[in-house]
Amino acid sequence: MTHRKDQEGCAVLTVGSLALDSVKTPLGKVDEALGGAAVYSAVAASFFSRAMVVGVAGEDFPRQHLEFLESRSIDTQGIQLVPGKSFRWAGRYDYDLNQAHTLRTELNVFSDFHPVIPEAYKDAKYVFLANIDPGLQLEVLGQLRGPKLVICDTMNFWIEGKRDKVIEVLGKSDIAFMNDAEARELCGTTSLVKAADVIRSYGPKVAIIKKGEHGALMFTDHTHFAAPAYPLAEVKDPTGAGDSFAGGFIGYLARTDDLSERNLRKAVVYGSTLASFNVEDFSLERFRRLTYPEIMERYKEFKHISFFEEVDMLDPGHVIFHHA
């Protein structure tokens, strides 16, 4: 048994977008539904720990979305409500659900956003910098007093447009999240093993590469962990999968306040678990009805789908050595 001083664990601070998403997939569509990286990650984290959100919304942001966050004990005082329209994203997924096709991005209130961290958040120990302008990620870090764990995410848009800033953020982060295409692009190699080395050379001790339907890989200085994906016959809407993964991951770490490699592996599986539920429905619909027994049951399924037995005395090497 691990000993923890605080049964409640630590809180998670997430920074990123609050969005109204219009999404079309082969299995349906939604218009101006709740979305955004900060929202997905905070709600996923809230299954495990307290969460605080830093972001911006316009005066048109439906009040019930904020009430939903508050209903999950997510602290929303870091969300700036400002005149103007909220950030909007419209996208389409075809049968290859790994590939989002952006139809429209309206930055709106996000274009003038500068994060202001409330006093009550400044001692946050667990921080997730979701995919936003790396300049804003740095502004957030500049306002915090000694976080214990900083996790950063990014996207191809920033890797192409603000590469130096992305690398500067990596230099101040403990764990880097990227999907496989982003890792390859940032590092200029098709080998994910080499890409992870390059990412870690920029600062983070740990690189986590998300591969969608192929699961996730975690690289440390001397270990490699491969988590499978959950075998879903149908994915209704992949939007937010990566942020749900990140939120589940950091939420579990904050709850347990244990950064051992063995606990990071469990956190990867909890992240995969949350992501696998999220894609079963549009927007955050699946999270609204998700229960703890379901989370625990799916974690156990992940364990089952990746289990195989150790080498035993009947295995070929042993048998042949006996003959020798």
Added chain:
Amino acid sequence: MTHRKDQEGCAVLTVGSLALDSVKTPLGKVDEALGGAAVYSAVAASFFSRAMVVGVAGEDFPRQHLEFLESRSIDTQGIQLVPGKSFRWAGRYDYDLNQAHTLRTELNVFSDFHPVIPEAYKDAKYVFLANIDPGLQLEVLGQLRGPKLVICDTMNFWIEGKRDKVIEVLGKSDIAFMNDAEARELCGTTSLVKAADVIRSYGPKVAIIKKGEHGALMFTDHTHFAAPAYPLAEVKDPTGAGDSFAGGFIGYLARTDDLSERNLRKAVVYGSTLASFNVEDFSLERFRRLTYPEIMERYKEFKHISFFEEVDMLDPGHVIFHHA
């Protein structure tokens, strides 16, 4: 401990091509080197069990290649040596090593090939029908007396050109091997979970989908197993990876003569192990110097990279239930 009557296990019969391959990758090239699906699979199987090969070679096929097979106790009496030139394949891999670009295929003696199964092979219990014309795969099955396990492989060329025959072979097979692109093409779906259902509806109780750098999936009627890929920083030559996987898989099953689901999982990992070694060098060079301690060590590494702990009493569901 499992009890086995025969410490030597059963033998494996592989049917497929013997080739002279010319391959260029970002890390080097070979000209007219030993290759072919029957060769890769038989040599991989030979680490675990006795193997027998059915195929055809021309009079130009270097004698030392046959001697190499015999040096591994592989029975070569099923290899027809006929006048004419041997089968040749030339291909190139760019930085995306998952994708072979065929430069030239010379069927030569393979174009008039009809398999003749030697009397001594007809009671073979473990049969691997490597990727050849599905009509030839059916000719082989017609000459066998009650195999215990038939595994078939195929490729997009046959799926597009002889779809009905491919499905007929599946109807006579116990386990189907396919890579992810082939499974999607045959089954007309991007979902590998659905594709596995379709494949199994054609006959095989088990579908195994090879995903290259993303590992392999095994589907039975009520279980799902995901094996990781071994994290290689460099792949020198991916040629033969799938056949090495298949050979390691069926060789281990033949050796243990145990078709339980738990043993199939181990076989998938041994197959992945052999494939991961094969791609470390061109042609069959890595297999020539591969040792049992290396195989056992890598199997253990596969175990390590996919291991994570069970849910425990400190995990969120439990903690929250305690509070409730």
